[in-house]
Amino acid sequence: MGTITSSYFAYGSTCDENIDNKNNLNKNEILKEMEEGENKNCCNKNKKPLQKNVLPLLGNGRFDVGCADIMILSGEECCCSSNNDKEKCEGIFARIYYPSEALSPDKYTIERLNEFMQWKPDEKVIEGLAAYKGMSSWKLNLILDWILGDKRIPARWQVPLAKSEEQFPVVVFSHGISGTRQLYSINCSSLSSHGYVVAALDHRDGSSCYTYELNKDPSTGELIQKHIDMKKLPHEEQEYESRIAQVEQRTIETINMLKLFKKLNEGLRNSNVEIVCGNEFDWEQFKGRLNLDKAISIGHSFGGASALTSCAIEKGFKCCVVMDAWLYPFECKYYEEITQPVLMLNASKWQWPMNLKRLLHLQKQNGGEGKSMYTLTDIVHQSFSDLGLLTPGRIGKFMGFQGQHDPEYLANIIIQLITTFIEDPINSKEKLKEISKTLNCPVLIEGTDVPREKLDEISLDLAENHSSEIGENEERILHESGE
16 A cells, blocks of 8 residues: 655645635636636647547556446345355445456556546436425536546456556545535545545435435336435434434445455355446455455545444444534443444634544544544635546636646645554554644644643533533534535
């Protein structure tokens, strides 16, 4: 697993001082910039290489990356590898990112471009996201066409797994509210370039802007598609029980994905697992190639609560990374169950005292052993997703997808922190501290930038129901960030 060297951050301007403050922008300037960008893209259509169309792989990973979708039919009997007992497997839908053989230097030519997955989601996802945002789908579709163009994720569709003899650790990634399995393609692909097999889940709890499942008609055996639309819950007292129920389902899906990794490592041909989407891909090449002793759970926002709950219940996960974790729906009984190392990464513009009190309480568990918290300054909640790198310059700031710093620079810092931690979770604290010394501007703070007196004003009684703890500030922050 490669790490990013300090020299990696020497390029260009590390702190983007030329980006105007969001308050100084106006819509006419944004529209003009978008039109100029579109004209520039038209002029460069025949230019080689076309690396500008492919989102970046972050860090110094030594692998290129492949990806494939997999959906498991729910209700099938699967054989547990531990004791050969039969159990029912819940359905899973995930995009698997994995290390692939390195391409030649001309991989970004026109001839090779179509090998990379297009980022723009399908129409159903756009419709679901538009409904969540309260806008028409045709308008959102137009905006996505205008901004995204032909942007591609940095992974090629269903190419062979890398042929090295090493075993690759596995990662299960849990998205936030309104997210999907493709919203974190840069982080997931970048981790795979460092030698990890990553499963980005499409959660079916009603938190994804849109997903679906395939079920068999009992009489004909024909596969029937069932749409799963997003449930938009109000931020009020009754939300707590609904969110807890969603986390429970997400946790089942996360743990079942780890079980599916075990099946892949044993070879699916010898199991009763039925693949209903992705069965044209050669999943047998993963047999014996996965390192299940280094399983990792990662989540963003609402996915942070899911990732932590999964670690509390399933000790097969050896460590956890949470990015801007929202711990309102994280049950009190699980705090002391998190015995694994945890890395908490926060955006300074998103966190608030009550949520930070929960995170700091988590950090104290087991004497704080293996638990680290870092805050990235002047970044936004969506800096942990693809959105900051998908929207250029002032457009991204205007839409609330970027903070004050260059998004690719920040994305590289995030990946360096994650890879440093998951390579050696127990002994990572000093290595994480060293990272801040390699940076050319103060974007990284150990702990939090919220003053201690602000935190002391907040009373956190874990014996109380969390439903009494959601206030106006929490509701406002969640709404503004799209949660």
